[in-house]
Amino acid sequence: MSGVAAVAVRGLVKRFGALEVLRRVSLAAEEGEVIGILGASGSGKSTLLRCINGLDHADEGEVIVGGETIAMRPCRGGGRVPAERRQLDRIRASLGFVFQGFNLWSHRTVLENVIEAPIHVQHRPRAEVVAEAEALLEKVGIAEKRNHYPAHLSGGQQQRAAIARALAMRPRVLLFDEPTSALDPELVGEVLRVIRSLAEEGRTMLLVTHEMGFAREVSDRIVFLHQGRIECEGAPQALFADPPSERFRAFIARWREERRLRGEL
Amino acid sequence: MGFLGETFLAILPGVPTTLVLMALSVAAGFVLAVLFALARLSGLPVIAPAVRLYVFVFRGTPLAIQMFLIYFGLAQFPEVRASALWPYLREPFWCAVLALTLNTAAYGSEIVRGGILSVPRGEVEAARAAGMSGGLLLRRIVGPIALRNALPAYGNELILMVKATSLASMVTLLEVTGLAARIISTTYRVFETFAVAAVIYLAINGALAWLVARAERRLSPERSGAARTGPDLGLAR
Amino acid sequence: MPEWLVSYWALMGFGPTGWGVQMLRAAAMTVAVSASGFALGAVLGGLAAWGRLSASRVGAAVAATYTTVIRGIPELLVIYLVFFGGAAVLGWIWRSVWAGEGFVSLPAFIAGFIAVGICNGAYQAEVFRGAFRTIARGEIEAGRAAGMGQLLLARRVILPQLLRFALPGLGNCWQLCLKESALISVTGLVELLRQSFIGGRSTRNFFAFLLTGAALYLVITTVSSALFALAERRALRSLGRAP
Numbered sequence: 001m002s003g004v005a006a007v008a009v010r011g012l013v014k015r016f017g018a019l020e021v022l023r024r025v026s027l028a029a030e031e032g033e034v035i036g037i038l039g040a041s042g043s044g045k046s047t048l049l050r051c052i053n054g055l056d057h058a059d060e061g062e063v064i065v066g067g068e069t070i071a072m073r074p075c076r077g078g079g080r081v082p083a084e085r086r087q088l089d090r091i092r093a094s095l096g097f098v099f100q101g102f103n104l105w106s107h108r109t110v111l112e113n114v115i116e117a118p119i120h121v122q123h124r125p126r127a128e129v130v131a132e133a134e135a136l137l138e139k140v141g142i143a144e145k146r147n148h149y150p151a152h153l154s155g156g157q158q159q160r161a162a163i164a165r166a167l168a169m170r171p172r173v174l175l176f177d178e179p180t181s182a183l184d185p186e187l188v189g190e191v192l193r194v195i196r197s198l199a200e201e202g203r204t205m206l207l208v209t210h211e212m213g214f215a216r217e218v219s220d221r222i223v224f225l226h227q228g229r230i231e232c233e234g235a236p237q238a239l240f241a242d243p244p245s246e247r248f249r250a251f252i253a254r255w256r257e258e259r260r261l262r263g264e265l
Numbered sequence: 266m267g268f269l270g271e272t273f274l275a276i277l278p279g280v281p282t283t284l285v286l287m288a289l290s291v292a293a294g295f296v297l298a299v300l301f302a303l304a305r306l307s308g309l310p311v312i313a314p315a316v317r318l319y320v321f322v323f324r325g326t327p328l329a330i331q332m333f334l335i336y337f338g339l340a341q342f343p344e345v346r347a348s349a350l351w352p353y354l355r356e357p358f359w360c361a362v363l364a365l366t367l368n369t370a371a372y373g374s375e376i377v378r379g380g381i382l383s384v385p386r387g388e389v390e391a392a393r394a395a396g397m398s399g400g401l402l403l404r405r406i407v408g409p410i411a412l413r414n415a416l417p418a419y420g421n422e423l424i425l426m427v428k429a430t431s432l433a434s435m436v437t438l439l440e441v442t443g444l445a446a447r448i449i450s451t452t453y454r455v456f457e458t459f460a461v462a463a464v465i466y467l468a469i470n471g472a473l474a475w476l477v478a479r480a481e482r483r484l485s486p487e488r489s490g491a492a493r494t495g496p497d498l499g500l501a502r
Numbered sequence: 503m504p505e506w507l508v509s510y511w512a513l514m515g516f517g518p519t520g521w522g523v524q525m526l527r528a529a530a531m532t533v534a535v536s537a538s539g540f541a542l543g544a545v546l547g548g549l550a551a552w553g554r555l556s557a558s559r560v561g562a563a564v565a566a567t568y569t570t571v572i573r574g575i576p577e578l579l580v581i582y583l584v585f586f587g588g589a590a591v592l593g594w595i596w597r598s599v600w601a602g603e604g605f606v607s608l609p610a611f612i613a614g615f616i617a618v619g620i621c622n623g624a625y626q627a628e629v630f631r632g633a634f635r636t637i638a639r640g641e642i643e644a645g646r647a648a649g650m651g652q653l654l655l656a657r658r659v660i661l662p663q664l665l666r667f668a669l670p671g672l673g674n675c676w677q678l679c680l681k682e683s684a685l686i687s688v689t690g691l692v693e694l695l696r697q698s699f700i701g702g703r704s705t706r707n708f709f710a711f712l713l714t715g716a717a718l719y720l721v722i723t724t725v726s727s728a729l730f731a732l733a734e735r736r737a738l739r740s741l742g743r744a745p
Contacts, residue, residue, distance in 0.1 A: 053394055085398055093396030103391035107409050117395035120405055162391075169395060325723040326716045327684035330695055334716065337702065338709040424574070431576035435688065442578050446688075455587040463575045470574045 004067040006031045006204040007052060007095070007173045012061035014047055014228075021047050022058065023228040029173065029206060034199045036215030036236065037208045039225035040251065045208040046100075048225070049177050052206070053095045054088050057081055065091050066172060093121050096166030100178040102158040104150040104165070110137065111146040114165045122169065129168070136164040140194050156187030163194055174198065174205045181210055212255050216240055224248050268454060272461045275448055279441035280465060286358070286430040286440060290365035291423060297366065298373030305378055316374070323371035329432055332364040336436040361433035369426055376422060380415030381407060413484045420477030424470050441465055513705065514714055521701045521711070528697030529718045535611060535686060535693060536679040539618025543675065546619060547626025554631060565627065572624035577682050580621050585613040585689045614686035614693075622679050629671030634660065636667045666737040673730035677723060684719075694718055 008028035014021045022044045029035050039045045050056040052063055054070065057080050063070045070091060071083040082088040104113050114133040118124045137143045140160040142153070150158055159179060166174060176195065180188040192214050199205060199218045209215050215222060216236040223233040224245070232245040243249040304316045323331065339345045339354055346355075353359040384407050392406045434443030445462040449455050516522040546568075553565030572580065588608035596602040637660060645659045687696035698715030702708035 055390055055394060089396040089398050092394055095394075097391075097394035099387060099391060099394075101387045103385075103387035105388050105391070105406060105410075106385070107413060116405065117392075117397065120401060121396040165391075165395075322716075322720065326719045327681040327695065329681075329684040329687070330698070330712055330716050330719065333695065333699065334709070334712045337699070338712045341706065341708055428574075428576040431578045432685070434578065435685075442576055442582075445579065446582055449582055449586050453586070453590065455583060455590050459579060459583045459587065462579055463571065466575045466579070467571065 005029060005064070006033070006066060007206070008064045009048070009052060009058075010062045010064070012048065012051055012058045012063070014044070014051060014056065014058045021228050022051070024061070025225075025228070025230060026061075027223060027230070029204055031204055032202045033220045034203075034205045034207065034218055036219030036222045037206060037225060038210075038212060038215060038222060038251070039231075042227075043225040044228040045225050046177050049097075049175050049206060049208050053092050053097050053175060054082055055097075065095065089121070093117070093169055094172050096169055096171035096174045098159070098162055098166050098174065098176045098179050100181050102150070102155070102162045102182075104158055104162055106150055109147050109149055110142065110153070110161045113150070113161060114168045117165070118168050118170075133164070133168055136167050137161070139197075140164045141190070154187060155183045156190045159183065159191045160194055163191075163198075167198075172204060174203055176205065176207045176209065178208055178210065212252070224251065268457055269461060272448060272454070272458050273465075276441055276444045276458075276461055276465060279439060279444040280469075282358075282433075282438065282440040283427070283430045283469070286361055286365065286433060286438075287423075287427050289362050290369055291426055293362075293366045294369035294373055294426075297370035298377050301370060301374035302377035302381060305374065306381060320371045320374060323368055324375075328364065328368050328429055329435060331368055332361060332432055332436055335364045336360040357433065357436045357438040360436060361430070361438055365426065365429055365433075368429070369422065372422055372425075373419065376415050376418045377411065379418070380411035380413075383414045384410045416477065416481050416484065420474070420481070423473055423477065427466065427470055427473065510710060513707065513710060521705075524697055524701065525694070525711075525714060525718065528692055528694045528715075529722065531611075531691070531697075532680065532683045532693040532719075533722060535614045535691065536618065536676070536683045538611075538615035539622055539682070540676055540679045542615060542619025543622030543626045543679070544672075546623025547630055547675075550623060550627035551630035551634065554627070555634065569624040569627050572621055573628075577617070577621045578685050578688065581614070581617040581685055581688060584608070584617040584620070585610070588613050588616070610686065610689040610691035613689055614683070614691050617686070618679055618682050621682060622675055625675050625678060626672065629668050629675060630664065632671065633664050633667035637663050669730065669734045669737055673727065673734075676726055676730065680719070680723060680726070 005028040008026075010026050012022050012025045021042075025044070025048060027035070027048075037045050037048065047056055051058045052065075054063075057072065059079055068087075068091065071087060072080040073083040075081045104110070105116065108116060111130070111133055114136060115126070115129045118129040118132075119126055134143065134146070137146055140163055142157050142160050142164075145153055145157060145161070150161070153161065163179075179195065180191050183191065188211070192211065195205075195207070196214075196218055207215060207219065219236050221233060222236045222239050224231045224239075224247075226247050232239065232243070232248050234244070239248070240252060243252060301316045301319070304312050305320075307313060335354070336357060339360075345351060348354075354363075388406060388410065389402070392402050397405065430440055431442035433440055434446055437443075439447070441462055445458050448458045452458070511517075512519055514520060514522055514525065550565040550568055553561040554569075556562060585608060589606060592606040592608055593604075596606045641659055641663075642655065645655045650658070683693055684695040686693060687699070690696070692700070694715050698711040699708075702711035705711070
């Protein structure tokens with residue numbers, strides 16, 4: 001294991017008004033590690049991810065990407081904001097973020113979506129970026145949609161395009177914020193297949209998801225968040241087979257019950 | 266030739282004036298509108314409230330009184346008459362352009378602001394997540410989407426501006442309405458003159474509406490029903 | 503008190519040299535002609551909206567022509583048409599029916615509010631059309647299914663709801679009336695703009711008078727907005743549900 005974690009957070013605290021959404025969360029992901037982040041709604045999973053790439057700002061604690069701490073400063077209203085815009089933009093460009101709502105740019109075609117940031121943020125030569133984008137679209141399986149606009153793609157296709165867009169930035173770490181939660185059930189599989197292949201390639205990934213079975217299969221480590229704190233973490237098989245925490249046990253039981261009701265077990 | 270034909274030829278010289286008035290004030294007004302919209306959205310102290318006040322005043326008072334203030338009101342100050350701007354401010358044409366510009370800037374800024382606010386938050390977040398910020402974010406993502414969303418309302422504003430140029434006749438300028446009024450008061454052929462002037466304005470506004478509709482269609486291939494695709498950026502196969 | 507304020511008050515106040523009374527009277531004239539025009543606009547707009555929705559092709563065509571043409575030409579042109587055209591028509595009637603002599607002019611107020619009414623009616627028609635489309639199709643169908651005739655349907659289902667949905671648009675139309683009233687000054691009607699101009703020309707102080715006039719317009723438009731907002735809130739409350 002290399003000494004420097006790919007991405008780490010230390011003692012993150014985040015409040016929305018009186019509500020504490022993250023309470024001293026510390027987590028580190030090594031290079032090539034896939035971390036599955038599980039928890040009930042409101043447990044702080046998405047907020048954690050969004051604090052890492054600066055879409056939300058933690059009130060206390062540090063975010064460290066590749067050994068570099070994101071500098072913060074206090075702002076009006078009591079919270080904190082990033083101190084250096086340039087540093088934040090640079091770090092964001094090294095983190096690939098996949099949204100629950102895909103968030104493809106509606107005025108650009110699929111291919112244009114993928115090449116936008118590499119060209120305009122990373123200033124890479126256009127020919128190289130387009131070639132790589134074509135290959136990525138091929139890899140996620142929507143090469144034939146390259147010149148279509150997002151509105152004409154299904155949810156699963158849009159999410160795969162969004163993943164290609166994130167990959168085009170050549171990120172060190174991929175952050176997935178509930179990538180399949182907004183998809184119709186029959187479209188979930190195609191996206192999970194892409195995520196699995198990325199995990200098998202050895203990419204560093206933080207995967208916030210409700211797909212517990214998938215998380216168990218694909219992750220090197222599972223982290224279970226409850227009301228803003230890490231309740232338990234560890235290797236997936238061990239954790240699921242013998243839950244060290246009562247709450248996690250209850251969480252798994254609810255999941256199994258739900259699957260039974262849906263006829264999957 | 267007939268009276269209609271004569272009237273048409275008599276009013277025609279006013280058309281370029283109308284069009285130039287409109288073009289100049291729309292162009293300058295749009296630039297100001299974008300600046301004001303950004304200023305308001307920035308939330309900066311002093312600047313944002315000042316723009317709010319400006320918009321409130323210029324939308325709450327008639328264009329006619331704004332034009333009068335600039336043409337008659339400014340002229341009474343010796344400082345204005347001595348200034349370098351006087352050659353312009355004494356001309357009804359430039360006073361009209363200034364009044365029209367300031368007026369459309371106020372309405373336009375609200376339209377642009379609405380357009381910017383209508384950009385889906387998720388798409389802005391995705392751009393930020395990719396490392397875009399500031400001018401890049403505005404130029405590549407927010408701007409294009411905002412403009413596309415604002416186009417219908419702004420197209421309407423353009424048509425209102427063509428009609429607004431008629432007010433320049435109240436400060437002695439001889440654009441289409443000014444010429445029509447002069448012909449009516451000298452020949453008393455009210456209905457024919459009105460008909461000719463009306464047809465001219467309807468032609469201008471009709472053409473404008475058609476251009477705006479075309480622009481809307483071109484900017485929104487992604488929204489039209491057919492799966493029209495964008496330019497093929499891929500490498501040759 | 504600062505000197506400029508003293509001289510302003512002497513000019514605009516209610517003293518012997520003050521123009522305050524005239525300005526306020528002119529402001530009242532502005533409101534009067536705007537209100538009359540707005541009322542006429544409501545009638546014309548209602549008719550036009552009804553025409554466009556009606557089955558009669560001629561009615562729909564006439565209404566559509568009216569709204570499209572009027573919204574495409576300057577209000578000033580309509581004012582000239584009504585003022586001079588009205589005088590021409592009256593003059594023709596005067597000469598042919600009563601064998602009178604000379605010209606008859608249409609009183610400025612009447613020409614003014616008719617012109618405002620014609621122009622505003624076109625916009626109000628669009629407001630009513632939009633409001634009508636917002637009323638749930640289902641409620642109208644339910645009325646038909648219950649055997650309500652056109653008139654009963656209109657009275658009991660459509661009209662009560664129409665006003666609620668039309669209020670915001672009507673607020674806009676009212677503001678248009680106020681702006682247009684300033685244009686009536688070309689007929690010589692002494693509303694606020696004309697009065698400001700007269701005062702300014704007389705005292706060679708256009709700026710003070712026009713600025714005061716502008717301030718008075720702002721007062722009128724602000725009070726109007728507040729009243730319309732109040733009306734909208736009350737309309738929402740009395741009908742129970744959110745828009």
